[in-house]
Amino acid sequence: MYSTARQNIKTQLVLFKTLAANPKFWLIVSTDILLLIVAHYLANVIRFADNLAALDFFSFSFSTILLITIKIAVFYALGLYRGMWRYTSYNDILNIVKGTVCAAGIVIIILLFTNRFQGYSRSVFILDTLLTFLLISGHRVAIRHFYQNMQGPRKLFSKNRVSRKKRLLLVGAGAYAEKVMREIGDNTDLPYVVVGLVDDDPQKTGMKIHGIAVVGLIQDLEEHVRRVKAEEALIAISSISGSAMQRVVECCQGAEIPFKVLPGIGEIIDGKVSVQAMRDISYADLLGREEVRLDQKEIGSYLCDQVILVTGAGGSIGSELCRQVLRFAPKQIILFDASEENLYSIQMELQHEHQYYAIRTILGKVQDQGLLELVFQQYQPAVVFHAAAYKHVPLVENNPWQAIYNNVFAAQLLIEASIVHGVDRFVLVSTDKAVRPTNVMGASKRLTELLMMAYSMEKWDGSFCPARRRFENNNSDIFSSGMKASCHNTIFMAVRFGNVLGSSGSVIPLFKRQIEMGGPVTVTHQDITRYFMSIEEAAQLILQAGAMGQGREIFILKMGEPIKIAEMARDLIKLSGRQPDTEIEIKFTGLREGEKLYEELITEGEGIIETKHEKIMVLQGNSLTCSDLYIGLEELKQKAIAHDCHGIKDVLQQLIPEYTPDYKAESIKTEKKANHYV
Helix, strand or coil: HHHHHHHHHHHHHHHHHHHHHHHHHHHHHHHHHHHHHHHHHHHHHHHHHCCHHHHHHHHHHHHHHHHHHHHHHHHHHHCCCCCCCHHHHHHHHHHHHHHHHHHHHHHHHHHHHHCCCCCCCCHHHHHHHHHHHHHHHHHHHHHHHHHHHHHHHHHCCCCCCCCCCEEEECCCCCCCHHHHHCCCCCCCCCCCEEEECCCCCCCCCCCCCCCCCEEEEEHHHHHHHHHHHHCCECCCCCCHHHHHHHHHHHHHHHCCCCCEEECHHHHHCCCCHHHHHCCCHHHHHCCCCCCCCCHHHHHHHHHHCEEEECCCCCCCCHHHHHHEEEEEEEEEEEEEEHHHHHHHHHHHHHHCCCCCCCCCEEEEECCCCHHHHHHHHCCCCEECCCCCCCCCCHHHCCCCCHHHHHHHHHHHHHHHHHHHCCCCEEEECCCHHHHHCCCCHHHHHHHHHHEEEHHHHCCCCCCCCCHHHHHCCHHHHCCCCCCCCCCCCCEEEEEEEEEEECCCCCCCHHHHHHCCCCEEEEEEECCCCEEEEHHHHHHHHHHHHHHHHCCEEEEEEEECCCCHHHHHHHHHHCCCCCCEEEEEEEEEEECCCCCCCCCCCCCCCCCCCCCCCCCEEECCCCCCCCHHHHHHHHHHHHHHHHCCCCHHHHHHHCCCCCCHHHHHHHHHHHHHHHHHHH
């Protein structure tokens, strides 16, 4: 205890020396002393206005010196001289109240014990306390006002002190808009000045936020833009549906004013809204997905202070998983990716944008068993998110052996390594294309789901276990010291969802490039539909599902209503400021290899159950055992080595009866057509 107190005293002395070396510290203290003298003098003037000459000079001097000494000491103890007064806040004013009252109380107690308050007026000390608060806090507020409105002494006397700022009209008059206005007021470097607000609530019209009026309704935006001479609009609404966003966008386009939007809370890692985060409207805004409700405590229970391994960490989903995992203070994140560029990009982002340095980058392929062994032995991850996969349907359809290597066997090795090294939770990122697959990509992901469920119930009691057989030679010490148990403890689960907006291989980046080039925008079929959600929403729900799993589940994310790709193309063309079908042509090119008109999230017969989370469902379908899959996997390996396209698809059909290879589907159509004419 003595050493701790000694250390605290030493720390305070160092802090005081640092403050004393700053001339501004002495300027503020001197100003406060002058204000305290004025406050005490005015208190006496108010109290003894009729008989000021009778005031005892000795008593006045003693009480003034005592008050200054005690108040300055209390103010210093409360940290009032360590603040930057240009940023005076509510907490600073509260500390001034505390310091003023506390100092007055100490002075009164001292006078009571020394001379029982004889010769002093109690009302003087009450008035002194009030005047001290008004003068000291007024001084601080005046400093803040000076820096905010006069932009500091340097800018005050600068030749170009009046900078040109855009006149900004805020769409929305709620909490989001208030935060925007506060930031613009605090940060004079921002190139905006708010000139008005509009809102859908007629009762807000005429009301003011930080002195700026709500000028009217959103539907009359064109008139309000002209009246307040706005140069740009900012959509500052925290929660807005897709249809409402479309209506606001149409109003902005009708008013012929540039417009931007603030990202939703789900898109921001630290949850803080900033004007500097404002961006152009994206299709995700028109989609209007509701903000995801996360059970922070439940997710934190399996991520906090744990080593997390993310495969495909540089990809769309993998990188967003890394960003979202940061919110739960992991001990370390292992970034595993085969793409040098993607891996470097997410590494630099985490280090320089999020200031997170407890990361390790692994450049390589998941199907490299030796590398997997090294990673698991060295870092001992507790949670694995497997997001690495080939997913581009036409490319995988024409190169099916790569789907077998990268989607199936890589996942199998990762599952086995997780079992052998005692990983707590394994989350497989799957896809809606695994449901009644019509392409190799979907079939390979369905086979991966089956593998996950098979290994989840695999025993370690001497029956068939490829994980044990494959790894036991390299891990004899592990098996001899605890892996004799009849079951492993790794909890396996998969998360199945549809397309994510803006991911690599997504149609949106393609459409944007085509629009920039003047068209045409190519859509495969006029009736083709897909499920969509934002990357942020998908990653957040994957984390939530990872906390809910008990073993062998396939979680399904509720994707909302399917969206027609042709309508999506039209909306993107409108967002670019052009007109579909007239300025930019939409061209239909026909379905590609293995492509379906409609995607599904469940197969008929799969038992689906609601969970406690409104956006997550779960199914526990029938599964094969590792023994059942063994022969088929061996055949797949041989066909992949031989680059036998049809052979791979035939074996996949044997393992997944609901899968129909494209060449067989085409022959069935031809046969039906021939029978129809006969």
